[in-house]
Amino acid sequence: MKYSVFSLLREAFRGHAGWTPAWRKAEPKSEYDVVIVGGGGHGLATAYYLAKVHGITNVAVLEKGYIGSGNAGRNTTIIRSNYLLPGNEPFYEWSMKLWEGLEQDFNYNAMVSQRGVLNLYHSDQQRDAFARRGNAMRLHDVDAELLDRDAVRAMVPFLDYDNARFPIHGGLLQRRGGTARHDAVVWGYARGADLRGVDIIENCEVTGFDIAGGRVTGLDTTRGSIKAKKIGLAVAGNTSRVASLAGLRLPIESHVLQAFVSEGIKPAIDCVVTFGAGHFYISQSDKGGLVFGGDIDGYNSYAWRGNLPTVADVMEEGMAIWPGLGRIRMLRQWGGLMDMSMDGSPIIDRTPVAGLYLNCGWCYGGFKATPASGWCFAHLIARDEPYEVAAALRLDRYATGALIDERGAGAQPNLH
């Protein structure tokens, strides 16, 4: 069923009795041309573009829980393309371009909202660093504006501009950045893939790979064995575990990242604001809740929950830029599993096992990458060569030294 204002009107007159499920609950077949492991945003987007762009429709997405039960449904939904390094920036900008046409493309309301992402700076040195980043963005044809204090104050008047330790000097603004509805992105890609014949198979955990003569031929799952010519991994925080089933050891650590939502309040903040003196970011959902977060907890974890020192740290940082936050109650808090890579940048590449492809290393920032990640991963799987903007996201860059280290922090995942 195509969604449109006409289908909405028709259903409004019929008591909404005619809506059909947005995708089928598929049963696993014995064989596929391509199997994607992981039904998060990246896995589903990959299947969608495989079908839509490359005409490969004999595809299954295997998900161990329900689709979107991982980070895709847990993130703080910020989208932006304000990266510094040439290995990253064209990729994230391609993602931003795909976001801009996404809802029309997959005929689903993903609530993409280009409300602007404002990164605050708090010192002269930081202003220089942000000016450099803004210039790097503009060299890649990406919008960036360096705002002074007064311009920032006009946008968000209620911040603590004269904080004794972290006065706000200005900000770097990407107006095209913003937020999107994370669940709807998952559902939109799932529906679009399903409509084109892709099987989305939930409650199906991959437990092993069949490898013969260095080539993958299929996989074992909790719902039986499945043959596949090509297999793509898009399992985010579980990457090391799943890849180890194929004998791979990767430059990845799994870490927990927490996020927070306040009680709903009237519209207060109409863009995304980040605190430059630490790591804190905040926006407001359409339901009115303030959505915010900060750093990863900083130790290896598969626990899906974090600890209190990080909670305290996030709250303190929030209070440092927006003291009024102290009058608002926090409603919920949760954690997700980050696939932190050793240079803080992602990997979309082949593996030493023929027919097995890898998509991982998204760290705490892979939601914004969802469209381009799916696009580039689908291209790689279909054509066996990288899509241009993802060509630097290689697995062997750790061995060759062609790292993409935005922070310059070295091989220490909890510093990225």
Add this chain to the structure above:
Amino acid sequence: MRIPCPYCGPRGNDEFIYLGDATVRRPDPQALGASDAFYEYVYLRDNPSGLHQELWYHGGGCRSWLVVTRNTRTHEISDVTFAAGGKL
């Protein structure tokens, strides 16, 4: 999460700084194939779901480096020893 430091007793994890996997060993730079060995040492990790031996520095306490055995699924800590003169 509280880490039972053998010197200071159980302390909140915010007193500690995390370094990572304690089982990787710096290879001999003179050995044959040292560059491959260094690549593995610097970048590759088992990243287990379950028991993990890891290095924590008690910067907010006795300033010892500790080898902590912790379950990454539950954050439960089963063993802590000093890194110096111990397992490393």
